Amino acid sequence: MIPRIVITGAPASGKTEVFNRMKKDPAFSNFVFFDELARLLLSENPEYRKSWSGFHIEIYHLQVAREKQVGERPFITDRGTIDAFAFHPQTMEDVSTTLEEEYQRYSAAVQLGSSANLGNKFYECNGIRNESISKALAIEEAITELWRRHPGYHFIKAETDFEKKYHACLQVLLSIV
Secondary structure, three states: OOOEEEEEEOOOOOHHHHHHHHHHOHHHOOOEEEOOHHHHHHHHOHHHHHOHHHHHHHHHHHHHHHHHHOOOOOEEEEOOOOHHHHHOOHHHHHOOOOHHHHHOOOOEEEEEOOHHHHOOOOOOOOOOOOOOHHHHHHHHHHHHHHHOOOOOEEEEOOOOOHHHHHHHHHHHHHHHO
């Protein structure tokens, strides 16, 4: 099976940092990397926040298109199609799909636990991440509920030492590839 790996997690889970480090790691040099679409779209057009339904449908279709574009090459993506359903559950019906169909897109999903689990000292809002700690934890629960039945699902818990978390994630990823 061609490795098609999702790195997922709630706000402040370290996805972007892990993802950017993996891009530089020679062990993943043959992978195509897909940056997170939500972050890109919101930074280009904050007006997306006014239509969550349209925003998540757009994310879904863009994600599917770029995955198809790489053909048989392995990829690692910062969020997968299923993530849109965690943020806006109606999206699954809007795009006429099921979890089972979406699970087939990916060989593995690695969820990183949010620093929101560690409290205010470790959780920080910014221009893109504006969710409260309670909202971040609710998103984490929704992501977990959607991905946990994927046969290649792995969860890496939040850590006060990010290096420990990164190395745990790296070990899981190396066992997949």
